[in-house]
Amino acid sequence: MSHVSDVCKKTFRSALNLKRQKTTETGERPPRSEICEKPFIQKGDLNFHYHSHTKEMAFSCEVFGKTFTSKSSFVRNEKIHRNERNYVCEICKKTFIRKHHLDAHHLIHTQEKPHFCVMCNKAFPQKNHLTDQYRIHTKERPFSCDMCGKAFSRKSTLTVHYRVHTKERPYSCELCGKEFSHKSNLNVHYLMHTKEKPHSCEVCGNEFSQKSNLKRHYLTHTKEKPHSCEVCGKAYSRKSHLNQHNLTHTKK
Numbered sequence: 001m002s003h004v005s006d007v008c009k010k011t012f013r014s015a016l017n018l019k020r021q022k023t024t025e026t027g028e029r030p031p032r033s034e035i036c037e038k039p040f041i042q043k044g045d046l047n048f049h050y051h052s053h054t055k056e057m058a059f060s061c062e063v064f065g066k067t068f069t070s071k072s073s074f075v076r077n078e079k080i081h082r083n084e085r086n087y088v089c090e091i092c093k094k095t096f097i098r099k100h101h102l103d104a105h106h107l108i109h110t111q112e113k114p115h116f117c118v119m120c121n122k123a124f125p126q127k128n129h130l131t132d133q134y135r136i137h138t139k140e141r142p143f144s145c146d147m148c149g150k151a152f153s154r155k156s157t158l159t160v161h162y163r164v165h166t167k168e169r170p171y172s173c174e175l176c177g178k179e180f181s182h183k184s185n186l187n188v189h190y191l192m193h194t195k196e197k198p199h200s201c202e203v204c205g206n207e208f209s210q211k212s213n214l215k216r217h218y219l220t221h222t223k224e225k226p227h228s229c230e231v232c233g234k235a236y237s238r239k240s241h242l243n244q245h246n247l248t249h250t251k252k
Helices: 015-025 043-052 071-082 099-110 127-138 155-166 183-194 211-222 239-250
Strands: none
Touching: none
């Protein structure tokens, strides 16, 4: 079933995308909290938000006084304050507060990468990572924004992109209240509170809170320069350095 905008006559794949379009084209305001006027595109998110204003929070943090609607969120908060690390690596005995950080750490020891790209022979631990790699080779971007037409290789990236238009930030830190448009950014932010550095270098043992920082660090050992200028061929280890170099070609 297609959804057509009454204003621009564009067709959208879902009613939610049509709602998003209306907020940018017609000035129609999305549903807002009657208490704080915060906007939400989806009614379910608004209903959940109301818990932050009501007294329907059964769990309270004794350190900061923050309250929680679910026991799991409360327990996670308590572990952060106590620096409780119940997840232990059986190989090196390193400890973690969250299980998914331990799972990511395990790959350092096991080196398991069962999914191979037939184009470049690069291996990946998860199948969805392989799919993403194929789209790098094929330049396929099957997910496009109904508002601005920008295309993406991942559906999750498109979902986050929509928030550029709607200004939504549905993920908030339970400790300090800071809000984020993407859950992964919230998870990285939590590491500021926990001081965890779950990603460690196999060469020198240096530890990092973010995997992207670890990947960039590896280049100091391998001396690789994967980012090259299309004009003169000069190569750089960081994309930001390449972008800065490109300005030398664009200057008139």
